[in-house]
Amino acid sequence: MDAADLKSCSEGFLRTIEDQGIAGGWRWSIASGEQVWSPGFFRLLGLDPRSTVPDYGLLLAMLHPDDRAQLASAGEIRQGVVSPSALVRLIRPDGGMRILSLLSELGVSPEGRPLSARGVALDVTDRERLRQIHAAEQRRRQALYLTSYATTYSVGTDRIHDFPLEMAQVHGFSLQEITLNPFVMVVPHQREAFRERALRVHEPQARFQGTSLERLANGEVWRFRIIGVPLWDEAGRYRGRAGMKYPIQESGAAVDA
Structure with a gap:
């Protein structure tokens, strides 16, 4: 797993790894000069947000000297140049070294x-710890659909849906069928x-x-609410959709088709 994989992760997983100090994000408005770092980014760099002013130059200065050339300089960013991805060594103020996977984008x-x-940064120094956290998040998401029939989902610009594997188990179709055509779960007359x-x-x-x-695999028919919203980047480019799906029977009992 690296920083690019964070784009497809759920909000819950992102909050978990931010809280544990192994991921964070930064943004820089070139026009106004304002720079903002997420709380997780401060923790990742080992800096105190109360006494540290976010600055891209500071991030570069904290990298191992041999790795700084992997990122665009502040001047290059102002000219519209970024380094999309990099794997670098970070030297924290306490002397500890971490390996970061970085993903940067320009608006x-x-x-x-x-x-x-x-940009976003992910601490990949301990990949096994990261793998375990990711696996726990997957189990949580999977268990949620098995027990409550509720889930989050995403849709790419290619209109391919990303659903948990358990959706196939609950509805009796293959995950590939549901990913390519989620409407197969809807009763025929609707x-x-x-x-x-x-x-x-x-x-x-x-x-x-x-x-x-x-219709579920056990023959029951359930009524679901589906909510979807478009996703855009800072340049106004469409990036797909994100949404939620959950049952809405007040009693929790199946309904007639």
Whole structure:
């Protein structure tokens, strides 16, 4: 796992690793000069947010001298140049060394003028510890759908859905079928209408909220609420969708199709 993998992680997992001091993010508004670091980024660097002013130059200065060239300089970022990914050694104020996976992105205007820069960092010094945390998050997400039929999901710009494996177990279809065509879970007499309504929000990248009747592998039919919102980067580029799915029967009992 490296910093690029954080894009596909759930908000819960991101909060967990930030709280443990092994991940964090930074952003820099080039126009205003404002720079902001997340609490996790301060912890990752071993710095006190009460006495430290966020500064990209400070981050560069804390890297091992042999690794600094892997990142764009502050001047290069102002000119619209970033180093998309890097693996570097960080020297903390206490002398401890950590290995960081860094991912950086540039936000630009329609004319290509650099407007902002941002990045995320992941401490990969102890990859086994990270693997265990990630595995625990996966188990939590999986158990959630098995016990409550509720989950979060994401949809890429290719319209491929990312669902937990347990959704296939609950509904009786293969995960590949559900990933490519999530409407297969909807009961036949509602499927086409629900599909058309859901797909209409992709082109204008609009918000979506609807309900569907879905059949489970045990034959029960449950009513679900589906919520989806578009995702954008700082340059206004569409990055896909994120959403939630959860049952809405007040009694928790199955309904008739």
